[in-house]
Amino acid sequence: MRNQQAGSTQKGYRRIIPSMTALLQFESVARLNSFTLAAKELGVTQAAVSKQIKVLEENIGVQLFQRLHRSIYLTEGGETLFAIISESLQKIASGFDQITQGSDKRELVLGSTATFSHCRIMPRLASLSETLPHIRLRLATQMFTGNLRTPDFDLDVRFGNGEWDDGHALLLFEEEVFPVCSPAWLARNPIPLSLDELAGAGLLDADATSEGWVTWQSWFKDEGVNLAGLKYNLRCSLYTDAVQAALNGYGVALGWGRMVEHFIDAGTLVRLEPFVVRPKDAYYLVVPHGHCVNPDVLAIAQWLQVKTQAVQVQEIAE
Structure with a gap:
């Protein structure tokens, strides 16, 4: 029958x-x-x-x-x-x-830049099995946002204005950018009290990327000043290298708040007040056309939004 x-x-x-x-x-x-x-x-x-x-x-x-x-x-x-x-x-x-993997878990491919993967996803992996026990995550990490527009992702994280023609964007969070250093650096150096003092404080810089990230030069410009005599201790191609150098007490880096909050909560980085720039763009989770905004997608978005518990993280994964 x-x-x-x-x-x-x-x-x-x-x-x-x-x-x-x-x-x-x-x-x-x-x-x-x-x-x-x-x-x-x-x-x-x-x-x-x-x-x-x-x-x-x-x-x-x-x-x-x-x-x-x-x-x-x-x-x-x-x-x-x-x-x-x-x-x-x-x-x-x-x-x-x-069937082929012999697992009851569904694989979900999440695309992001290396910075987002290292600084936002990795610190949250321990809670993934609790949040989404039926999902097996596969990370597709790229260097820059421009590489993310590929049909091979189920979801991808982008920094921008939320208007893309290849998918539906869910707001994850807005950002703010401020100086950060290690407690060890702060113990050896006076606290910068002005932008002029900050400019000479031994800066750690990273190249601007297609992600829309800023350098120290553009950060000071957004603060309303043009300073030609910036003192750099180190300049890097990758933002994660600049943060690692700050963790090692080598100078002052630009801290993208959502990327370094677990370091600040753990006490391995210190935010230098009151300096801050708030970019117009924000982070979004993009669901490509043809994929549904289902409960799993919303759970992934929430998982990426929630703060991690403070842990003693000493270095960024390579």
């Missing part, structure tokens, strides 16, 4: 659902926003992909793509179909992953 019901359902699906090949090719074109890239991903010709999409549009009687001279974009019907197919394929992929 069960086989008869399955066969009947299967025939019913075949009458309703067009070619699965066409649906898979449509998903690839919509995700990559390109017939050429989809053909390359699928290992077929562009003409074959175009033919499948045309047949699919004829079968359902709806135009799925608006075709321009050098670009394409989804129509309203295309957006609806893409959301349905992407969610369904995600569930199927998760099911295969559970």
Whole structure:
């Protein structure tokens, strides 16, 4: 009886659902926003992909793509179909992953920059199994925000204005930037009481990135002063190196509040008052189009927002 019901359902699906090949090719074109890239991903010709999409549009009687001279974009019907197919394929992929890995946990790919991963995610890993016991996290860490716009992530963290055309953005938190140093450095040096004194205090700088992060020069400019004679003890390509140098008592670094709060809570870094700059941009959790803002996504967002308990962290993971 069960086989008869399955066969009947299967025939019913075949009458309703067009070619699965066409649906898979449509998903690839919509995700990559390109017939050429989809053909390359699928290992077929562009003409074959175009033919499948045309047949699919004829079968359902709806135009799925608006075709321009050098670009394409989804129509309203295309957006609806893409959301349905992407969610369904995600569930199927998760099911295969559970079966092949022999685990009842679902893998979730979270993209972020190296700084966010090291300074915000790593200190929270201990609480992940309590927050999301059914999720196995895979971190896809990139150097800069510009690398994050990839279809391979389930979620990614970005710093910006929250307006991206490839997904829905959930606000995580706003930021503030202020000077930080170690207690050891503070014991050897006078507390800077003015911006002029701070400028000569032995600064630890990191290069500006596509993430919109500031250098000491731009930080002082935001404070309303242009100081040419900044005294640097060390300049780094990576922000995590500047923070590590501050932890080792080598000078004063710019502390991005949400990135260094666990160091401050643990007492390994000290915030120098009252200096502070509050950027206009903020951190967001971006859910790519075709993925649902479900309870797991909201739980991940909350997990990233909550402060960690103070622990004695002596260094940043490499």
